[in-house]
Amino acid sequence: MSTITGEPTTVQAGPADPGGASVTAAGLADIITRAIPHAYTGAIAPILASVHLDAAGRHLTAVATDRYTLAAARTAYTVESTAAWSATVDLPDARALLGFADAQPGREAVLLRRTGGQLHAASDRGRITVPLLTGQTYPNWRSLLARYLSAPAATTGLTGLRTELLERWQAAGRQLHVVPSNPDKPLLIFEGTDFIGLQMPLKPLVSATWDGYVQAWRDTLGIDCGGLDPAAEGALLPDPAAAADTMAERLLHRTLLSAERLHDLPGGAESTELDKAVRGLVEPWVSYRLLHALRGADPLLAERTVEHIEDELAGGEFAETAHELAEQAGHNPRGWIEDYRAARAGQPPAPDEG
Template sequence: MTSSSTLTAHNLARLLQATAPHAAAEGIGLDQIDGIRVDSDGIHLHAIATDRYTVAVARARLQAAAGRPSEPFARTVHGHSLPTLRAWVDAHRGDAALNLTAEADHLVLAGPRGTLRIPAADSEDYFDWRKLVHTTLADRPADEPCTRWTSRLWERWQHAGREITTWHTGGTTPLLVLGADFIGLQAPHRTAPEQAQTTAEALDAWRASLGPDTGQRLDLANVVPDPSPREYPTATTVPQMSENLVRQTLAATAGLLDAPSEDAGAVAAYALSGVHAWTAYQLLKALRQADPDLAAATVADITDQLEDGAIGEWAWEAAIDEGHDPQQWADARAKPTTVASS
């Protein structure tokens, strides 16, 4: 028995493309779910990705390999290796047969254009996606009619608001979409009576992948522990960020007045904090007056970057984009200060 699976390049590319948008970002302290999980049960190859808020599972049926029975395996290809994997797969014709073999810390792919040996973790602490799906379906009546949607219409709601509320009563009723100053409807995809399905019928094709329901339950919110709590205030709207910046300015001003005059480091830190907070507040105020939509989008982008947890990396790349040399700045900070003796 070998831990290997064979499928076409087209199918593997499809699995990666379908799940990549749901993968957790690197650098946020969630290494367990960083990247894409490749899970073979000997019948299908599954690709799984999650960012704790969404979960995506795509699958492709494996090609039969006479004389080479396959045993199940699962490996996680982390985010930094995905571009290499996707480029290697895309270099093949769609009908090319690719063989995946699991090693202890690597995934080996062999195809007409050579072999790729890519780091891939066993990740025994990866969440049980099958149990999670069963949890979601546990209280859903098996004979409940399914509603079909046209996914290409979903992107039309992206400007309805950063956070929206939805309501759907099932069947052929429209989906109600509510934003702060927005309301909309989306009609279900029309289905001929003979094509109508119940929940059980729609999921029947997935039973081989999901396996039996063990009765154990798993909450999506608890799939992985939260990252370390941030020590700075966050804001998701322009008013919230404006308030945070004004409060920070006042706090820094008060700290500057209370700091011991002989503590030059503390005085400088309070002064710099207050200056930067006030500058940011004035710039945000001007942006909100000039273009409220752009201000809201900018705050949303900043929030995403702060939640990503790697603002140092963002700042490093920004410095390079602006034509600066951040390494030179780092070297200057590292140089010891020389104090002349009298």
């Protein structure tokens, strides 16, 4: 299989002290997380065993490639950079930078500054300094992507893909858009407007042809004997509704049904039953309004947030996560639980410890 980048080409090195770029901690963590699966992990090309950070225009972009796939994820500045600059850090240092960003509150501003062969990242809560990779230049990723992005999409025959490379794209997002090209050209891959990638295909085997596959499956699928039933395909191929849209619909549905249940309560209902019904109405409505506001402010963030929530619910460990987050916020979750158990047992609640 040929590679995307060919021989590495040089890029202009940034000035010794180009100023800085300020981004949110969540934005920095997001772009590194989405790029890093595509970094080279061998020893032959150490410049590619890295994450390349590029500050230009209005965005900070994280880039990684092993010359079979390439990913570029960007986040907008919170404060404009004073000049364009770039910095390449090896994988251990990129993971350390990711850990630093993850440890900050999501909206915390992180100032990145490249000086004297080092990259400094600082917030109001801490700082980290990592060395830059020197002695080699990073491939000209911007020119490479521009070349394929400028070419019209076209398909000619079959395209082969290496399955082990597909796993890398999971960090980019749940729904990707793929633009095929010629069998020997990279596939363009998009997630929203802040992620772009390339995957180099395999040339199909000589024996692999479209007509050959059609003939091989013709009998099994009933193509010539009335086996086609478009009306019955819906159960197998559901419409790909967005996660945020689906959750918004569920929340509205629950709000309306909860309102009906509240109206159906008898006039002499006990206060606990009434309180439960009111909470059942208020909580999904508040959740819907917050989701609606987030979708208006940042649709991509809303979609990813809902996807993460769905994954947490499926994993079943969100109660433990809630306990940890409550402790980190300075609350007393253990006291909350003890109060609840005391109330269930008919005992007076324990004194508040904080």
